[in-house]
Amino acid sequence: MKKETISMDAKLMFLSMTWIFKP
Structure with a gap:
């Protein structure tokens, strides 16, 4: 459960x- 949240955050x-480096 914690791994999933960390994965989403990452x-x-x-x-x-x-996104910031794409423009």
Whole structure:
């Protein structure tokens, strides 16, 4: 359960980083 939440958080962070580095 905790691993899933961390995975989601990590994915969101990664997406945010890629989004900021994409523009």
